[in-house]
Amino acid sequence: MSKSNKASLLALKNLPHDFVRVTGSPVALWQRPRILYDGTGARRKIRGGALLIANHTGFFDPVYMMLAVPYRRQFFIVSEEVMDKPLGTLLRACRCIRIDRQNPNLATFREIIARLKSGEVISMFPEGHINRDAAGSFQSGMVLMAVRSGVPIVPMYIKPKQKPSDRLTVVLGERVSVTELYGDRPTFAQIDAATRLLYEREAKLAELLRD
Amino acid sequence: MLMTRQEIFDKLKKLLVAADSGNLAITENCTEQSRLREDFGMNSVNILYMVIAIEEAFGIVFDDVGVNAFATVGEAIDYIERKLR
Numbered sequence: 001m002s003k004s005n006k007a008s009l010l011a012l013k014n015l016p017h018d019f020v021r022v023t024g025s026p027v028a029l030w031q032r033p034r035i036l037y038d039g040t041g042a043r044r045k046i047r048g049g050a051l052l053i054a055n056h057t058g059f060f061d062p063v064y065m066m067l068a069v070p071y072r073r074q075f076f077i078v079s080e081e082v083m084d085k086p087l088g089t090l091l092r093a094c095r096c097i098r099i100d101r102q103n104p105n106l107a108t109f110r111e112i113i114a115r116l117k118s119g120e121v122i123s124m125f126p127e128g129h130i131n132r133d134a135a136g137s138f139q140s141g142m143v144l145m146a147v148r149s150g151v152p153i154v155p156m157y158i159k160p161k162q163k164p165s166d167r168l169t170v171v172l173g174e175r176v177s178v179t180e181l182y183g184d185r186p187t188f189a190q191i192d193a194a195t196r197l198l199y200e201r202e203a204k205l206a207e208l209l210r211d
Numbered sequence: 212m213l214m215t216r217q218e219i220f221d222k223l224k225k226l227l228v229a230a231d232s233g234n235l236a237i238t239e240n241c242t243e244q245s246r247l248r249e250d251f252g253m254n255s256v257n258i259l260y261m262v263i264a265i266e267e268a269f270g271i272v273f274d275d276v277g278v279n280a281f282a283t284v285g286e287a288i289d290y291i292e293r294k295l296r
Contacts, residue, residue, distance in 0.1 A: 100277065102255075102279070103255070103277035103278060103279040104255055104256075104259060104277065104278055105275055105276060105277040105278070106259070106262065106273055106274075106275055106276055106277075107275040109259060139256070140254070140256045141255075141256050141259075143256075144256050144259060144260055148263065185229075187229070187230050187231060187232065188230050188231040188234075188253075188257050188260070189231070189233065191256065191257075191260070
C-alpha cells in the first residue's frame with residue numbers, strides 16, 4: 001500500500017462516508033450478498049481509478065454497489081433531483097457528486113475526471129434515472145469520463161428484488177477500456193458505439209441472472 | 212497575435228469535423244448561425260466534448276459554464292474570443 005493510501009485511511013474528509021459504511025455494514029447480514037463474476041478478468045479486485053456502472057431499479061442500488069465492492073470507497077454521481085433536497089448536504093459529505101442532467105456543467109465534469117485520475121472509484125447509473133423495467137438506453141457521459149481520465153468501466157448488474165427479504169444478487173462483468181478501443185480522441189460515433197457496447201454488456205449480465 | 216473571428220471559426224469547424232466527419236450539417240453547412248443541438252444533432256455530452264477540445268486546441272480554460280450556455284456556433288466563438296482577448 002502506498003503512502004498516500006495509508007494517509008487516506010485516516011483522512012477526516014472520509015469520516016462521514018466511513019461512518020455510513022461501518023454503521024451500515026450489518027445490512028450485509030440481511031442482504032446476504034451473492035456476488036458473481038462473469039469471466040476471470042471480472043474477478044480481479046478493482047485497483048486504482050474505475051468507473052462502476054449499474055442498472056438502476058431502486059433507491060437502494062447505491063447501497064448494493066457498496067456491498068458488491070466493499071473493499072473500495074466509492075463516489076456516487078447523484079442527480080440534481082436528489083441533491084437539491086435538504087438531504088443533499090449530507091450526501092455531499094458522504095461522497096456524492098451532484099450532476100445537473102439537463103445542463104451538466106464543466107466544474108462537475110472536472111471534479112469527476114480529477115477524482116478518477118487520482119485513483120478513486122466512481123459509481124453511477126448511466127440510465128440517468130430509476131428504471132424498474134429492463135434497462136433503458138444509456139447516456140454517453142460515462143464514456144467521455146472514462147476517455148478523459150483513462151480509467152476502465154466496470155459493468156455491474158443488480159438483480160431486481162421481487163420482495164425485500166430476497167437475497168441480493170449482483171454480477172460484475174469484464175472491464176471495458178474505451179481508450180484501448182478507440183484511443184483518447186474518439187469521434188461522436190465512437191462514443192455512441194462504446195455506449196452501445198456497454199449497454200450490450202449490461203444486457204448480457206442481466207441474461208446471466210435470468211431465472 | 213490575436214486570432215480573427217474567421218480563424219477561430221475555421222479552427223472550431225476543424226475540431227467539429229474531426230469529431231463527427233460523417234455529419235453533413237457540419238462538413239457542408241456549418242455557419243455561425245448553426246445550432247449545435249438542432250442542426251448538428253449534438254447532445255450535452257457532445258457539447259462537453261467540444262468544449263474540452265476547444266480548451267486544448269485554443270489553450271484557454273472555460274469558466275464553470277453549463278453546456279446549455281452555447282446554443283450556436285457563433286455563441287461558442289463569442290466565448291472563445293472573449294477568453295483569447
